[in-house]
Amino acid sequence: MKKITTVLLTMAVSLAAATSAAAPTGRKSSPRTINRSAPAAAAATARSAANTPANQLTQALALVRQGNCLQASPMLYSLSRRPEFATERMQIKYILGSCLMGLKLNQISAFQFVDVVRRGDSKYVRQSLEKLSIAADQLGDDTLLNYAISKVRVDEFPNDQKDIVYFRLGEIKLKNNEAPAAAQLFAQVPPNSRYHAAALYKRGLSDLESNHVSEAIKSFNELLASRNGAPVTDPTRVQALIALARSYYQAQDWEKSLEYYREIPRDSELWHDSVFESTWANLRAAKFRSTLGLLQTIHSSFYEDYYVPESLLVRSIVYLYICKFEETEKTLNLFEKTYQPAADSIGRFVETIRDPNYYFAEIEKAYSIRREKKPITGLKLPYMIARQVLEEGDVKRAFSYIRALNEERLRLESYGPIARSPLGVYALKVLANRYKNTKITIGEMARAHLIALKTDIRELFEQASFIRYETINGQKESLKKKIAEKEVETQIDDQIDRTFYVQNGYEYWPFDGEYWIDELGNYHYLGKQSCK
């Protein structure tokens, strides 16, 4: 606000000059044209004088000073397009952008700031960038911001405001797979910056990308320490915990990794991911029973809409390790039964449909099924697949951006003075255009993710066939041993009824096929290995 006031004062001074230049003409003509017998003409002249662009600008600035952005914005918009104010255009746009931001019309305001930044020859570039960053955060769309950031030079920024540039440039570098450079940029974001926590996290990620695990752990620990006293489900705290677990996993310190995975609270969004990821850590730590216990959670009916094909392969690997060949086969069969139709369905979809709008429509259906808890019907793709696409970070962000655009349109329509003005027409056009383009972008993202999922499933099928081969091998070896012993003992594997295993493996609260939400994460496999 302080900055806007300074801008307004600057403008007022420059406008005073413009107004005084226009005034003598008025004074000169008025004694000759205004007389007592023509009050209407005098009033008209007065109105005309009041409506000069300079006066309009003065009025608009006065309205901004009064905090009446609703009235000021349409005036500023019209003035920003007038040729008389070519030199003040960037100032006007900056003030207009700030005003619109105050009215929570972030997308429209972002366009004003981008114009200022793109022009680049104004002293408002830095301030516009800062505002643009805030608007982009609110919108959940970094495209404009990253574009703008790429246009500026860091050394042009004052020291106390360089944080945003370092952070955003770091993000761009990380996206372009330049992890070491990204880590360096993130490291320059000072602790007092509002971007510090995010920079710490991303610095850790960059270090992990560069395989500098100990540096990454240091960053994540610092992030965790910064959330001391925060609630256990604090998203930053949980992010730090899971990042630490992943870092230790990368460092092959399975125990330490598991320790952090166990710290993830159940009622946090990341718990589901942590359970699955910890199955790998348990497997690598040769804790087969613990792995199976966690997999029982992942394979419960609560996760029937989740895409976790890898978990079935992990389960079959564990069964293979403990010589439960029958279970290995059943798990592999389940994998094929679940994911072969999914792969076929994706294949048909991507081969026959090219139009991004169609992809968007399909993903949007899944989005509304999930959001409004509707029955799962009317989808061409399996819901599990559509849901997985929705879970992808870029799609998720794009959907929240679309939501922000819709909210902004509604807000704009509720602002009568703006909605009815040329600014309203322009703003609605901008929003409609952004909506249309984002839909296409989401469609393209969805197609790319579907192709990636298809490849992913195909690779997993190859792994499944290796496991099947190993299972047959294991069965053969087991048979050889039996023959060598010359006696056929009754083995636990001779019973092929699944319920036998289930009942034999679990006790106290025997698992009978029913899944309770409060039991998730508490399953313990108590079966024993059958290897001889």
Next chain:
Amino acid sequence: MKKWIFSILMAMISSFMVTISPEIAKAQVEVPEEELARESVLPRFERGEAVKNRAIVTEKKVEIGAFGGWNFTEPIYSQAKIGFNAGYHFTEESALMLNFGLWLPGRNKQYTDAIQSQTKANNTDPGLDFNLIPDLQYSLWANWELLAYYGKMSVTKQGVSHMHLYPILGLGMTKYATKMYPGLNFGLGQKFYFSKAFALRIDFKLQYQQGINPFNPGFRTGVPDPNSYSDRFTLGTILELGVSFLL
């Protein structure tokens, strides 16, 4: 009273569970302490369901059952009845049940004898004879049951019993020898399942209904006309204990 009923119930459940749960753990394996549950919070899901793949499925199933019951606050007629339930579960939560109860003949001697001897001794009503009043024969109720709570409990750590807790609300008719009377009842029921289809069923209801007023002044002068009894409203306290099967 409640304690007594509860003790019997628990004893019954325990004996049932021992007989029908032959799968007692075969292996004793130590579970690492750090892997035991430490949190009481629940994971978050898009669709907040508490249970999936229910062991006891009631939706679109017919339920039949038999029971024995008592009206604890009935002073004149026999308090006991036997009967059966039959109904249909429209969803997992909602069912319509018909409840037929045959009231056992006789009178509640605990009170009727005392009242009669007292009135005779005091000579206040020497002709009072409850054996002459029209018999209470049967009741038929149509009850809506809301299966509001589905849960399970561990029994002696060796088995699991599922249970349903359900409010009951219904309308019905009660037949006396001379006339039929309307009524309404409401209460709470509980089912303990011993298999996916078989359950012990306990219903507790308050029953507000019209009926015969057995203290009819007309019958002091000899054998009364059965149709001469006046009507009155009473509030009965009903407990039914029985079994039920899901078909």
